[in-house]
Amino acid sequence: MSRVLQRMLPSLSKLQSLQFWQAGLTDQTVISFMNTTSLCSNLSSVTLEGNFLPKQSYHLLLSEDSVLTHLSLRNNQMGDEGARLIGSALSTTRSANKNLRSLNLSFNSIGDAGAKYIAQGLRYNRALLFLSLSNNWIGDAGAADLATILRDFALTHEEVVERRKLQLERAQLSLQSSFVLDSDRSPSDQLPSVPSSSSLSSSKGKKKETNKKAEKPAATKENPKLNKKSSDVKVSQSKGSKPGGKEKQPPLQEVPEVKSSTSLIEMEETINPLLDQSVQYKEGKLFLPGNTTLVSLNLAGNKITEKSLPLFLKLLQMQSEGGGGRGGGLLRLCLQRNSFPSDCKYYVKIKELIKLVDPLEKNNHEPTEEEGQKS
Template sequence: MGRRGERPLKGSASNWNLSPEPYTCTGNFQDDFFEIWRRLSDGSIPQPIVRPRRHPPFMEDEDLKPSCHGEEEDCAISPDTYHVVDKREFFKPNIQFELDGDDTKHAKRTSVKIIHVKGWTITNDVIAVLQRCVLDKLSTLNLWNAGLTEETFNKVTEFIQATPTVHTIAIEGNAIPDSEPFADLMGKSIKHLSLRNNEITDAGAKKIGEALGSPHRVPPDLENLNLAFNRISDEGAIAIANGLRMNRSLVSLSLASNRISDEGAKSLADCLNTFVLSHEEVVARRKMMSHRVVIPRTASSQGSKRGARSGSNRVLQADKNRLGTREKSKAGDKPTKKYDKPKKDSSKTPPKTPSTTVRAKSNKSSGRGRLLDTGDTASSDFNDQSHPLLSRGIEILEGKICMPGCNTLLSLNLARNRIGSDGLKCLLTSIKRQESYVESEDLAYVTPGLLKLSLNKNVVPHDDELYLELFHLMRSKNPLKNDIIVE
């Protein structure tokens, strides 16, 4: 021990957690991470290295690209397209980051856009330091083989929820077999989510299906979901298909390299076109319609006579007050009589809303059934529905309430599964129905439906008649006309 009054040596264990003043982040991610780690850590865990993510030089600098001279037709890429890293530094835990753009190259503040953690176990201390750094422009978080547990996963979820700019998450190679809480990541701001190789079973797929959409909750804004290389069977595929019934935001779904057979493929095919609402969905729809905020009808809209009279009386009384005030202010004019009625101003009459016109067109164009009324069509929020159960395309077919399927899904990857001819036939039927709805210009189907379908390495061979028919059908729907859509 040192003498009394002697200061501890710099870098010793007694110097940890010495924070005489609260630290204010400077905006430089590397410096802020080092300083916050020095103040929070107890020295038992080595500090991870924070460094920029390196790219090949030809991707970063245009001057390093090879140039052709003379009559040479082919240019060889320079072999110096790699970075040499010391092995002692290479195997140490490191946090790689990418900056926001060129605007931060010469500034003291480095706005981090992407964070990568790969190949080492992330701890609560690392997450706590990240929470205190300034990451107001962070958009992507990639955790590959980071050894997440249920505790650290909850910490990561809290960090993502506290950073609303994050819209892309890739958590791959992090199996949490007991709870499988991956559905907690499907928040309102998340657009792209990759959960590959996490050993997700049917129990985890059921939670993901409920988070995708249900009759009792607003579906998330998720656009891309990757569930490849997991352990999802028919039961999990059915749960995901039930979530797609109430989802109109998902564009791309990958279920490649799982254990899905004909039963799961049939459920996924059924949710792509018109389906009958269940009793639970009908009850939930009626509750949503009863709790909607309806704008009071004006005198010109088609409402009750009492509402029209009360609305016109209020307008008339307000005009009387304004007219009386204007007449009194004029010197020498006689005051207006008590029962003089103002002239009707046609400019105050609210115009007809476009929703009424759209409803008339939809009733004429859709000859498949009778459309159901969803409440006040003059409401301004009618076109911005928060739940698919309030969709305008819901109709009655043969005495049953039917709803348009998930026609927003454009890409479906079912490669390397166990799908046979029965599942292939159901997928072919659903895609044909989607195409017929689009060709009939049905307003309930404003998107083209499924455009890309991957079915390679399943039970059905590539020379099967059903496979060839589906191949040519999907190729005709390809907007690019140069790529093979069915693989």
């Protein structure tokens, strides 16, 4: 199957979606498959369901250079170890998946530890929009980790150290770019010194100038080509006659390099949330703005109790109030079929808030499992 895919996929230039349902894939097949998908320019959606991989290689589909935008990994008996690898693929302090928009991890065996790993991956991921963790083993601890990461959260000691390293690297890059910029400007600034030195030399004796002026008409009458050659020599001498200066002017191609270095700084600030300028210092800790990119979270069919509901309620209330001036946030939250009654007051308030923003709640119906799986 691996060899068939390697030969078949590159020729399917218009292929957009691939589905593997109980296809008996192995870890080695997935590795080979990922090496081939890079040749499919339009492939954006992969469904790999009912394929248990002993080495939990599902995270390879979420690599940083992956072009997939939709990935479904339902019913793969994935445990907390697979969730850990996926969380690391979603984001770390140094890397993040930037293309995946939808991830379906429902009907697996992910517990509280796995939910914590997924929440860790959402700390710096600013691409994922839809996440489904329905029908797993997630309890209150895992739900609390997910709810906490969606609002302002405190940086750990390791993250503070990493933030300082990134700031130092940015400062060094800025200093290097300004140094290159100054070195590019200095030769051009020295160019006006050439005519100034010639004017100083000409001011030493006016007799020489009058003699040269007298000789010029004769030269043009006798041999105009000689006059052109002499003027060319003067121009060439004036370009290279800078006292103590460089012999050659640096190429103009170095200027775009300065722009690229400064643009790298700006790009790093926008991509890496650790360099977010809106970091706040309070209670002796640094607080980073939470993940407001995720708009849909499906936690239906887990083991969440009433204990975790106030966390989600507070999160939605903050979002409804504007989230401290920041846009974004959850538009859909599925919590049905958990370990709390449907008439729980917190759950009723959560549904009321979600109904105001969820486009699927316009008909006032309870989200079905099929809808939850799509998200």
